[in-house]
Amino acid sequence: xxxxxxxxxxxxxxxxxxxxxxxxxxxxxxxxxxxxxxxxxxxxxxxxxxxxxxxxxxxxxxxxxxxxxxxxxxxxxxxxxxxxxxxxxxxxxxxxxxxxxxxxxxxxxxxxxxxxxxxxxxxxxxxxxxxxxxxxxxxxxxxxxxxxxxxxxxxxxxxxxxxxxxxxxxxxxxxxxxxxxxxxxxxxxxxxxxxxxxxxxxxxxxxxxxxxxxxxxxxxxxxxxxxxxxxxxxxxxxxxxxxxxxxxxxxxxxxxxxxxxxxxxxxxxxxxxxxxxxxxxxxxxxxxxxxxxxxxxxxxxxxxxxxxxxxxxxxxxxxxxxxxxxxxxxxxxxxxxxxxxxxxxxxxxxxxxxxxxxxxxxxxxxxxxxxxxxxxxxxxxxxxxxxxxxxx
Amino acid sequence: xxxxxxxxxxxxxxxxxxxxxxxxxxxxxxxxxxxxxxxxxxxxxxxxxxxxxxxxxxxxxxxxxxxxxxxxxxxxxxxxxxxxxxxxxxxxxxxxxxxxxxxxxxxxxxxxxxxxxxxxxxxxxxxxxxxxxxxxxxxxxxxxxxxxxxxxxxxxxxxxxxxxxxxxxxxxxxxxxxxxxxxxxxxxxxxxxxxxxxxxxxxxxxxxxxxxxxxxxxxxxxxxxxxxxxxxxxxxxxxxxxxxxxxxxxxxxxxxxxxxxxxxxxxxxxxxxxxxxxxxxxxxxxxxxxxxxxxxxxxxxxxxxxxxxxxxxxxxxxxxxxxxxxxxxxxxxxxxxxxxxxxx
Numbered sequence: 173x174x175x176x177x178x179x180x181x182x183x184x185x186x187x188x189x190x191x192x193x194x195x196x197x198x199x200x201x202x203x204x205x206x207x208x209x210x211x212x213x214x215x216x217x218x219x220x221x222x223x224x225x226x227x228x229x230x231x232x233x234x235x236x237x238x239x240x241x242x243x244x245x246x247x248x249x250x251x252x253x254x255x256x257x258x259x260x261x262x263x264x265x266x267x268x269x270x271x272x273x274x275x276x277x278x279x280x281x282x283x284x285x286x287x288x289x290x291x292x293x294x295x296x297x298x299x300x301x302x303x304x305x306x307x308x309x310x311x312x313x314x315x316x317x318x319x320x321x322x323x324x325x326x327x328x329x330x331x332x333x334x335x336x337x338x339x340x341x342x343x344x345x346x347x348x349x350x351x352x353x354x355x356x357x358x359x360x361x362x363x364x365x366x367x368x369x370x371x372x373x374x375x376x377x378x379x380x381x382x383x384x385x386x387x388x389x390x391x392x393x394x395x396x397x398x399x400x401x402x403x404x405x406x407x408x409x410x411x412x413x414x415x416x417x418x419x420x421x422x423x424x425x426x427x428x429x430x431x432x433x434x435x436x437x438x439x440x441x442x443x444x445x446x447x448x449x450x451x452x453x454x455x456x457x458x459x460x461x462x463x464x465x466x467x468x469x470x471x472x473x474x475x476x477x478x479x480x481x482x483x484x485x486x487x488x489x490x491x492x493x494x495x496x497x498x499x500x501x502x503x504x505x506x507x508x509x510x511x512x513x514x515x516x517x518x519x520x521x522x523x524x525x526x527x528x529x530x531x532x533x534x535x536x537x538x539x540x541x542x543x544x545x546x547x548x549x550x551x552x553x554x555x556x557x558x559x560x561x562x563x564x
Numbered sequence: 565x566x567x568x569x570x571x572x573x574x575x576x577x578x579x580x581x582x583x584x585x586x587x588x589x590x591x592x593x594x595x596x597x598x599x600x601x602x603x604x605x606x607x608x609x610x611x612x613x614x615x616x617x618x619x620x621x622x623x624x625x626x627x628x629x630x631x632x633x634x635x636x637x638x639x640x641x642x643x644x645x646x647x648x649x650x651x652x653x654x655x656x657x658x659x660x661x662x663x664x665x666x667x668x669x670x671x672x673x674x675x676x677x678x679x680x681x682x683x684x685x686x687x688x689x690x691x692x693x694x695x696x697x698x699x700x701x702x703x704x705x706x707x708x709x710x711x712x713x714x715x716x717x718x719x720x721x722x723x724x725x726x727x728x729x730x731x732x733x734x735x736x737x738x739x740x741x742x743x744x745x746x747x748x749x750x751x752x753x754x755x756x757x758x759x760x761x762x763x764x765x766x767x768x769x770x771x772x773x774x775x776x777x778x779x780x781x782x783x784x785x786x787x788x789x790x791x792x793x794x795x796x797x798x799x800x801x802x803x804x805x806x807x808x809x810x811x812x813x814x815x816x817x818x819x820x821x822x823x824x825x826x827x828x829x830x831x832x833x834x835x836x837x838x839x840x841x842x843x844x845x846x847x848x849x850x851x852x853x854x855x856x857x858x859x860x861x862x863x864x865x866x867x868x869x870x871x872x873x874x875x876x877x878x879x880x881x882x883x884x885x886x887x888x889x890x891x892x893x894x895x896x897x898x899x900x901x902x903x904x905x906x907x908x
Contacts, residue, residue, distance in 0.1 A: 180772050186573075187814045189821070198907070256819035266903045441903070449899030461891030466883075467888050469838035472831060472906055473811035480810060499804045500799070528636050553798030555792075561802060563789040 184494045188483025194259045201263040215440040215527045216268025218536040224270030227423035229305040240302025248299030254486040262434035268442035268483045277301045277308040288414030292327040310343040322367045326357040333409040371419035371479035375411040391538040432481040432495035432546045437474045437502030440509040443532045496553040503543040582631040586638025596695035597641040614651040629816035636765025639868035645758035650700035657707035657741040664697035671703035676705045686732045693729035709739040713718040722875035752776045755880040756837040763840035764812040767805045769869040770851040801850040808843035811836040834886040841883025844873035
């Protein structure tokens with residue numbers, strides 16, 4: 173019983189190696205982080221790219237040249253390779269350092285402005301991003317639009333000199349402290365069968381008249397998420413990002429950058445490191461060593477996949493399938509760390525602890541539901557993979 | 565930190581050649597596919613990464629890695645990996661090997677007694693021994709090149725019907741040389757790396773077949789691949805295939821970069837064997853679930869890859885054994901050493 177088989181698409185790009193230069197940079201970042209830790213300037217936490225907002229730390233990173241690394245020098249950046257940025261980013265996340273303030277701006281706003289922004293937009297924002305002074309949020313989801321992002325209802329209507337924006341965005345991390353965000357909005361009514369048309373990205377000043385930012389507390393009670401309501405907010409024409417009507421293409425490109433980075437498998441790494449600390453010197457049986465080893469094998473493999481995608485992105489490709497796979501596996505791995513941390517060490521999670529294992533565990537447990545939701549739910553990502561396999 | 569250099573790229577023509585050679589092979593038989601082996605010898609694939617002065621093709625390990633993945637995907641009935649490891653081990657000990665298919669045994673238990681140039685004892689579950697021109701054994705401090713004809717052979721198989729034979733020798737004469745330092749750990753890694761690459765290929769083969777089947781098999785009036793429930797399962801399988809493939813391919817690169825004796829190679833190869841082993845379990849499960857009852861029969865070709873996934877995940881060190889080894893490395897590194905270990 174034989175069957176003709178067509179070939180599968182490439183599920184991962186070819187393996188990438190970091191250049192020697194990037195490894196020298198890694199040593200510098202480690203030294204910096206060791207000094208920071210010695211000075212007690214912050215405590216390692218889980219999910220720091222959402223929750224670790226520390227503008228002083230962000231500015232210290234900027235002073236070292238580690239923000240806006242891939243932004244060209246003419247816009248205040250450093251013209252470095254995305255792989256250099258990868259190394260800095262993974263070191264910061266592994267250390268549990270507070271990177272939330274600059275996270276969105278550094279990861280996706282800078283690259284999007286470079287791809288779609290006007291020269292004036294770049295000059296307005298990029299130097300501030302690289303200096304660690306300008307922070308951004310994400311304006312994609314809405315109360316009735318989550319996974320089905322094309323159904324957004326925030327609407328911009330043409331007025332003299334710009335657009336009048338009305339609607340609501342939700343889950344905007346750091347929106348209460350950010351300066352601006354890119355809002356995905358409808359600039360022309362939906363057409364039958366062309367639901368991705370008529371969407372645009374507007375750069376919205378979060379302090380503009382008519383913008384209300386309201387907190388949405390997370391399970392921890394902490395304020396990171398926000399609802400952002402627009403009531404006839406005026407957005408000038410020169411704050412349209414890219415082309416009117418090209419919002420969908422631009423946003424999906426932005427999401428590709430969002431899906432395969434080290435933040436998709438390192439959100440609970442500080443808990444894993446703490447777990448190893450708890451277990452060192454303990455009498456851990458073979459089953460425990462096996463479980464720990466299996467986790468680290470997964471981590472090693474995920475990092476290699478993520479690096480391969482980063483190498484591919486750096487050479488101008490858009491490996492959408494591989495990026496979706498990294499996020500699906502990586503965010504599940506972040507949850508697997510929590511399972512192991514609970515099963516191998518008998519310490520109840522304590523959200524009130526100042527630091528240490530019980531606090532890392534509590535934060536991880538309460539943040540975990542978000543891992544497999546943000547940036548496209550894992551089910552949506554599997555749909556992308558299924559399409560790549562030719563099943564839909 | 566080792567130097568990262570621009571590594572050679574795998575020759576796409578070579579991969580194309582390997583794919584077509586394995587695709588043309590007779591997959592339904594059992595035991596050695598002698599026609600396929602002859603083709604591999606004629607095309608230079610049989611000893612691809614063996615030095616030219618040892619009758620090999622002098623190719624790179626990366627080339628071999630790519631070919632092993634194709635061999636796994638094609639369920640090739642040949643000791644390609646075993647021949648490579650046997651040649652490496654014999655060469656490391658300065659011993660000659662005959663032409664033809666070879667096999668390799670790592671005698672950790674010390675089942676073989678070496679006395680001068682005679683050997684006695686029983687080696688269990690030696691891959692392809694019945695068809696091998698020589699068995700290259702690493703036992704204690706010695707490397708032994710044994711002619712299977714001097715042994716009593718009891719045939720056995722793994723769950724994929726691949727030969728795993730028991731050899732007993734009683735004062736048989738053999739070529740013997742001292743093993744190089746560190747040979748036991750290094751050759752355990754060579755064997756595990758080869759197996760991980762084969763597993764990565766077999767996982768891809770099982771997924772390819774499952775995606776194809778889901779597109780053809782109709783139930784409830786449409787191909788089952790149109791159902792989200794099936795799509796989600798196949799996407800999970802694809803993620804496992806991707807992870808296993810990336811792990812095995814990356815481990816081969818680390819071995820090329822740093823050498824098999826480097827500490828980085830141990831974590832890399834162990835991770836690859838664990839990850840491909842875990843992928844094997846998940847991919848085989850989903851592949852069978854998608855195929856339904858027909859895949860569960862010996863009549864259907866799905867078994868060619870899934871039974872290999874089940875066999876190979878437990879060979880050359882089970883994923884459990886290698887995971888335990890990684891656990892030991894991690895505990896030795898400690899909390900502050902974990903990240904440097906993973907990124908080295």
